[in-house]
Amino acid sequence: MAESYVEHEASHPALQHHFENLEQQREAGTLGMWVFLVTEIMFFGGMFLAYTLYRSKFPEAFAIASNHLDIKLGAINTAVLILSSFTMAMAVYSTQVGKLRAQIIYLVLTIVLGLAFLGIKGVEYHEKYVDHLIPGTLIPGNPFNPDPHAMHLTQGVLMQHVQMFYWIYFAMTGMHALHMIIGVGLLSVILYFSVKGRYSPEYHNPVEVAGLYWHFVDIVWIFLFPLLYLLGRHLGGH
Amino acid sequence: MSEHIVPVKVYVSIFLALMVGTAVTVLAAFQDFPGALNVIVAMTIAVVKATLVVLYFMHVRYSARLIWVIVASALFWMGILFALTFSDYWTRGWL
Amino acid sequence: METFVPPVPSRINYINAQYGLKSWLLTKDHKRIALLYLGSISFFFFIGGLYAMAIRLELLTPQADLLQSTTYNKVFTQHGIIMVFFFLIPSIPATLGNFLVPMMIGAKDLAFPRINLLSWYIYMLGGIVTIYALLAGGVDTGWTFYTPFSTTFSNSYVVATGLGIFINGFSSILTGLNFIVTIHTMRAPGMTWFRLPLFIWAHYATSLIMILGTPVIAITILLLAFERVAHIGIFDPAVGGDPVLFQHLFWFYSHPAVYIMVLPGMGIISELIANFSRKNIFGYSFVAFSSLAIAVFGFLVWGHHLFVASQSVYAGMIFSFLSFAVAIPSAIKVFNWTATLYKASISYDTPMLYALGFIGLFTIGGMTGLFLAALAVDVHLSDTYFVVAHFHYIMVGGTLLAYLGGLHYWWPKITGRMYPEGWGRFSALVVFIGFNLTFLPQFILGYMGMPRRYHVYPAEFQVLHVLSTAGASILGVGLLIPLFYLMWSMRYGKVAPGNPWHLPGLEWRTQSPPPTENFDYTPVVTWEAYEFAPPEETEVVGKFHDKVPEKA
Ligand code: HEM
Ligand SMILES: [Cu+2]
Numbered sequence: 001m002a003e004s005y006v007e008h009e010a011s012h013p014a015l016q017h018h019f020e021n022l023e024q025q026r027e028a029g030t031l032g033m034w035v036f037l038v039t040e041i042m043f044f045g046g047m048f049l050a051y052t053l054y055r056s057k058f059p060e061a062f063a064i065a066s067n068h069l070d071i072k073l074g075a076i077n078t079a080v081l082i083l084s085s086f087t088m089a090m091a092v093y094s095t096q097v098g099k100l101r102a103q104i105i106y107l108v109l110t111i112v113l114g115l116a117f118l119g120i121k122g123v124e125y126h127e128k129y130v131d132h133l134i135p136g137t138l139i140p141g142n143p144f145n146p147d148p149h150a151m152h153l154t155q156g157v158l159m160q161h162v163q164m165f166y167w168i169y170f171a172m173t174g175m176h177a178l179h180m181i182i183g184v185g186l187l188s189v190i191l192y193f194s195v196k197g198r199y200s201p202e203y204h205n206p207v208e209v210a211g212l213y214w215h216f217v218d219i220v221w222i223f224l225f226p227l228l229y230l231l232g233r234h235l236g237g238h
Numbered sequence: 239m240s241e242h243i244v245p246v247k248v249y250v251s252i253f254l255a256l257m258v259g260t261a262v263t264v265l266a267a268f269q270d271f272p273g274a275l276n277v278i279v280a281m282t283i284a285v286v287k288a289t290l291v292v293l294y295f296m297h298v299r300y301s302a303r304l305i306w307v308i309v310a311s312a313l314f315w316m317g318i319l320f321a322l323t324f325s326d327y328w329t330r331g332w333l
Numbered sequence: 334m335e336t337f338v339p340p341v342p343s344r345i346n347y348i349n350a351q352y353g354l355k356s357w358l359l360t361k362d363h364k365r366i367a368l369l370y371l372g373s374i375s376f377f378f379f380i381g382g383l384y385a386m387a388i389r390l391e392l393l394t395p396q397a398d399l400l401q402s403t404t405y406n407k408v409f410t411q412h413g414i415i416m417v418f419f420f421l422i423p424s425i426p427a428t429l430g431n432f433l434v435p436m437m438i439g440a441k442d443l444a445f446p447r448i449n450l451l452s453w454y455i456y457m458l459g460g461i462v463t464i465y466a467l468l469a470g471g472v473d474t475g476w477t478f479y480t481p482f483s484t485t486f487s488n489s490y491v492v493a494t495g496l497g498i499f500i501n502g503f504s505s506i507l508t509g510l511n512f513i514v515t516i517h518t519m520r521a522p523g524m525t526w527f528r529l530p531l532f533i534w535a536h537y538a539t540s541l542i543m544i545l546g547t548p549v550i551a552i553t554i555l556l557l558a559f560e561r562v563a564h565i566g567i568f569d570p571a572v573g574g575d576p577v578l579f580q581h582l583f584w585f586y587s588h589p590a591v592y593i594m595v596l597p598g599m600g601i602i603s604e605l606i607a608n609f610s611r612k613n614i615f616g617y618s619f620v621a622f623s624s625l626a627i628a629v630f631g632f633l634v635w636g637h638h639l640f641v642a643s644q645s646v647y648a649g650m651i652f653s654f655l656s657f658a659v660a661i662p663s664a665i666k667v668f669n670w671t672a673t674l675y676k677a678s679i680s681y682d683t684p685m686l687y688a689l690g691f692i693g694l695f696t697i698g699g700m701t702g703l704f705l706a707a708l709a710v711d712v713h714l715s716d717t718y719f720v721v722a723h724f725h726y727i728m729v730g731g732t733l734l735a736y737l738g739g740l741h742y743w744w745p746k747i748t749g750r751m752y753p754e755g756w757g758r759f760s761a762l763v764v765f766i767g768f769n770l771t772f773l774p775q776f777i778l779g780y781m782g783m784p785r786r787y788h789v790y791p792a793e794f795q796v797l798h799v800l801s802t803a804g805a806s807i808l809g810v811g812l813l814i815p816l817f818y819l820m821w822s823m824r825y826g827k828v829a830p831g832n833p834w835h836l837p838g839l840e841w842r843t844q845s846p847p848p849t850e851n852f853d854y855t856p857v858v859t860w861e862a863y864e865f866a867p868p869e870e871t872e873v874v875g876k877f878h879d880k881v882p883e884k885a
Contacts, residue, residue, distance in 0.1 A: 018442035019519075020855070026241075028444040028518045034305055035510045035544055038312040043548035045316045046556075046582055049323060050567045056327075058573060071264070078260050086253040089244075089295045096243050136565030144565070160572040167566055171556060215295045219288045225260075226280040230267035234276050304517065315545050318632050322651070323581045326636065329647035 014203045022203060029205040033212045044220055047172050054164050061161030063232025068151060070124055074229040077120050084113035085218040092211045095204040107191045114184045121177050135167040169228055176224060179217045186210050242300035252294045259287045346846040361446035362849055367432035369453050370423060377419040384412035389805040391788050392798045405788040406473035413476030418498050419460055421732055425597035426508055429739045430536050432747060434512055436840040437530050439521025441850045444514040452507035459501030466493035480568040480579040484560045492561055495554045502551045509543030512536050523858035530838055530862050531620055535600025538624035542589045550586035580642055584635035592631040595727055596624060598735030599666055605688035605738055606670045608836050610677030613863040616669045623662035630659040640711045649708055656706035663699050667692060683757030687738030690765045694730025698723060719779025722772045730768055745829030749846040752826060756818045763811035770804025837864055
């Protein structure tokens with residue numbers, strides 16, 4: 001029976017024992033993150049499906065409810081997130097070319113921008129809280145009970161359907177914010193190791209992979225922003 | 239298979255394109271286009287922006303074919319979820 | 334290239350490489366993690382079995398004597414939840430798959446060993462949360478959690494149970510992710526895609542479903558739980574929501590999930606049929622691609638669970654048609670297995686008995702699925718015992734038998750000991766008889782109109798119910814026997830050689846039990862799958878020594 005064996009190569013300290021070489025390890029890491037992102041797409045997919053269904057069922061109520069979101073904060077947040085995606089891409093780039101100081105700076109910037117996004121989101125959530133727009137009894141003691149005049153309800157539009165919009169709004173942006181929080185945590189770990197000098201042009205897969213995750217979260221928002229904030233503007237909001 | 243390093247110039251251009259896309263989508267939202275055109279415009283811009291992020295920031299343009307397949311299959315399965323669910327909702331009134 | 338020199342069998346293997354509880358609880362070795370899973374899923378299987386016993390005992394008589402209605406609702410719900418989410422879905426992938434995927438492709442471990450361990454902890458956490466929910470008061474919605482009953486009306490522990498299932502889902506996702514990456518990137522030199530054992534193809538297809546489907550049930554259950562807390566949500570008719578949307582989302586995962594349960598079983602059967610016929614499988618690439626076809630088509634048929642749930646009849650027609658289409662790849666497998674058996678020199682060892690049982694029972698299960706997928710027939714059969722019999726034929730007659738067959742087949746590799754063959758064959762027979770006696774009467778009951786999920790029934794049905802309960806007792810005994818002799822064999826069984834069945838697969842080309850890194854050197858594969866070596870080159874001891882294997 002003809003059989004032969006391959007020998008092990010001399011290895012890099014970051015090479016894990018079960019991989020043959022760093023190239024294989026990197027390939028596995030990147031592939032793993034992409035596969036994970038597929039699960040994320042499907043996870044958000046369920047909510048996008050519900051959104052599409054109810055928006056097509058209650059177009060007026062959704063437009064009215066959407067007009068009550070703060071478009072300025074939404075737009076600013078979109079810009080913040082795109083900028084953070086850019087700094088993330090630059091952090092990966094800096095690692096690839098061995099500019100380790102720049103790498104740390106870009107990572108810090110990305111984290112700060114991520115936190116800024118969450119802060120602005122918090123301000124928006126607070127506005128909704130004050131206006132009693134948090135659906136159902138999600139917040140005990142502050143049930144959904146907005147002022148119908150402030151909402152500019154038109155004839156025949158039911159407040160329940162407005163509430164449905166807010167339920168979907170909170171589900172989607174809440175899940176997105178949760179992903180941002182996880183992303184910030186992930187980047188903080190990466191930052192810690194990059195300060196310790198772990199990453200180099202030869203070995204930087206964790207930075208890359210964290211970057212993939214971060215960009216994905218950005219993409220989700222790229223869709224959420226027009227779908228949630230912009231859909232009724234042309235009908236004359238305020 | 240060594241990695242491809244994307245030049246900074248490309249990153250900057252993509253960043254600028256995304257910002258412009260955001261501005262355009264906000265402006266377009268305030269125009270009253272006929273029919274469903276508002277939605278179509280908003281979604282087209284979003285798809286273009288997302289594609290730019292995927293291709294350049296996430297390096298898919300320079301990645302192995304397997305990564306393309308993975309991205310495509312995620313979209314395909316989303317398509318299944320939507321198409322078959324709406325095959326119910328859209329045809330409920332037909333009878 | 335040098336000629337093959339068998340590595341000196343070292344006495345160190347993955348089991349005795351390290352000692353102590355910590356070395357198990359913190360292990361990153363896929364083989365040890367497989368054993369952790371083996372222990373925990375056996376535990377859950379046992380719990381699920383106790384519920385099954387309670388159900389069958391209650392159904393002995395037409396009246397409610399053992400359990401009251403509310404209790405009965407909880408018992409069948411909990412039986413379903415434990416069996417589906419905590420036994421069947423992880424059963425083969427997380428134990429045999431975990432153990433064998435790296436070994437069969439010539440890798441030292443899965444691509445992400447730490448994530449593999451994490452998946453077990455997530456599984457345990459999900460299990461503990463669920464067990465807590467059961468002890469705190471249980472849940473009575475059925476394993477399907479249909480809204481609006483689950484969101485609004487049930488006053489049982491829906492949120493806690495849902496949380497347990499939500500958590501558990503991530504363990505399934507991580508297992509699938511690990512397999513996909515491992516199969517893509519860690520194959521040994523020479524191990525091309527078309528040299529992969531069919532077990533690997535089946536696990537690849539299963540993993541696709543795990544990563545594409547599980548996230549959808551995760552978000553669905555999460556939304557359901559929040560909806561219960563907030564008293565409003567997307568499934569709530571009071572705000573214009575549609576409860577049927579829940580069914581769409583639930584079955585988008587749960588129909589493909591039935592293939593998560595059965596595909597790995599099909600992978601085992603392909604191994605058993607080829608290896609115990611000592612022939613290459615008939616139509617290797619058809620069997621391989623039919624697994625992928627099942628993974629894809631499996632996502633196109635979920636609406637056959639909604640035929641009588643106010644789904645549009647047009648959608649019903651589409652889903653009915655597609656359901657018929659999905660049977661094709663399964664049928665391809667059955668035909669190829671039987672064609673492989675044709676004129677083969679078959680050894681009827683315990684694993685093969687289970688494999689043959691699988692083919693018959695899976696065929697019945699699949700065919701009755703087609704009855705149910707026919708729109709008009711389903712109106713009559715939906716929510717009756719016919720459905721119960723249908724899915725048990727696949728889940729128990731299929732998956733469980735495959736799992737037992739695989740467990741026996743690889744037992745010498747896993748433990749380094751042989752199981753007692755006589756007992757093995759005997760219990761396989763008992764399981765087969767017990768199973769059929771339990772579930773055949775249920776087809777008839779369902780056809781006659783016995784609804785599922787009821788514990789009080791007209792006296793005319795009693796005979797069939799008694800038969801079914803009798804069968805269940807036999808089945809229970811048949812399952813307890815292996816439990817005892819397998820445990821016994823770990824200590825007292827005959828010591829197994831590296832390759833007790835004399836097979837060409839990579840997992841047999843290392844010692845039993847394998848060393849921590851599986852192989853002493855990374856193997857280079859120069860042979861096709863199921864390529865049987867000419868007899869004179871195989872060391873002949875034990876099982877096959879009087880049979881001359883066919884030349885590949
Ligand atoms: C291959 C493995 C399969 C498994 C594990 C399986 C499992 C199941 C399960 C668990 C249910 C009951 C769901 C409930 O609680 O209501 C079910 C119902 C059903 N199955 Fe299967 N099934 C399989 C294959 C098939 C196939 C091949 C078909 C048809 C092509 C099919 C058609 C159906 C239909 C139509 C129902 C709905 C019956 C009703 O509720 O009226 N199944 N199956
Ligand atoms: Cu189904």
